[in-house]
Amino acid sequence: MLYHLLTPLADEFTIFNVFRYITFRTGGATMTAMLICFIVGPRLIRWFRKKQGKGQPIRADGPQSHIVEKAGTPTMGGVLILLSLVISTLLWAPLNNPYVWVVLGVTVVFGLLGFWDDYLKVTKQTSTGVVGSGKLIVQCVTALVAGWICVSVLQQTPGIDEGIATGVPIPFVKGLLIPMGMLIVPFAALVIVGSSNAVNMTDGLDGLAIVPVMIAAGSFMLIAYLVGRADYTEYLGLIYVPNVGELAVICGAIVGAGLGFLWFNAPPAMIFMGDTGSLSLGGALGAMAVAVKHELVLAIIGGLFVFEALSVMIQIASFKLTGKRVFKMAPVHHHFEQLGWKESTIVIRFWIIAFILAMIGLSSLKLR
Template structure:
């Protein structure tokens, strides 16, 4: 089974590697370039025009990888396709957002109400499908036997998670390779956890997504030749939230994806502080920009954040695998 999972990783990696050199020039010819906000770090202005919507690249790798694993090796499960649905569902919302920003020249893309409505619809469909399974309304606290029954509130929590995580990953996507690298670490962690738990459908999905992102990182690492855009960042968040729900590791995701949580908290803290006191806690939020404005190079910020993400993922794996064993 391990070799089969590695094959799935290899397929999506190779598809992404082959597809990217054809797709990136097409984005450039269509002038699908990234718009850089003027209020962002001035050093990022030189990135203006870099092709975006690159999330399509690794989503194609993911789709082909899953189809190969299902049709050839018959190792996919309904959970695999649920994850594929939520990933592409949120990816489609991001694609529309990117398209409006770039082609229709509306810098803010979809309105907040439109984006929220679309995300709620996708989350509710996912929940409706999820209810056909024998699910638990209990949240498990990592590394302990403590459980909390959310009972009737659990559906609300699921929808909140499915909306919150994609928006957290979206906030994290602000530097070359930052979100891609952190996502690789998170999906690798879930591949290990689901493999130990004998949750084959989730393990297959995690490994195939891991391969697709590894291929994409080659083109997204500093200096990036393509950005994933909201297409990719929202898709990644949807996938991570979906895996957490299906494996009953909702709280553990806050550890494995701890950097995403920190990035989101930095924005919340900054907004609350500025609105209540008129003062900013950070030089700029999300927090990766704060470190950049203190003098760290972009590559240093990304590397340090990757290392923090790796440490948190190892802790998460230890807490979960220890409980499984």
């Protein structure tokens, strides 16, 4: 909004020229989202605590310490993240950019799905909300539409080869793509849905999910900016995606919203993000990776989320096939709790792992 209102004034008032720069608007989105969280957060938490009563239901089969320590903590903190993220994006990003609307659309739809899931859990005081199959259908349909739009926009961009639009780049290898054809659309949907649910599985301890999300968003902030610049893509050997650099603004908004939310989610958490936050943020990262043509790099940068999701799949498969469990409890962060690790130790060590993986993922931009 500010871009459209103030950029035309740049010819007359030089100071407004800064609104033409993605870097400036990304910083503005970061600060705006963080300030909204700080201002709205305390009031929203008090309101949720009053309305939810007993707060988020705690898994009876989870770590027993959670039943005592986390009982009564309100959930749906993802509303705070979504509110600040959406407002700051609409303020600072150009509203005629299709990639902005695709990522924002996935974020909002997944957020609404998560909100309904959280609402059912709180009102029914149960750990199960929306039926799993129904949740998956909504996610898949939304992700398919988002993937199709991203591919279609790139296909219709002058100078972009069809093979680039429908191919999947291999990290660390220059110019090599996996040809997917129109299978690129279901593949894109798989990336978006997988990312959403992986972040959702990671969200089990105070502050555990939000910091790795911010690290991933910060990484894709840089990737989006570089991929949207013809000069940098030529130098680094990356695929050039015109206009995708504006997604850096959304990444900045995610980082700002994450910092603001972490203020209230730091141990001991005053509020949980719930599925409202985890599904939407995971979906945003997945849609971002699809738009900037770095789908496989997301698996590296978001390797912590991948590990959490794999731990659940391995646990289920092992128990069904052999009757034995590989982990003491899944997702894997609960396994370390059962081993006697303190919650703060697990959280901080997982943050370190997320940072290391992000550095490895970002190194793929030059090592090719």
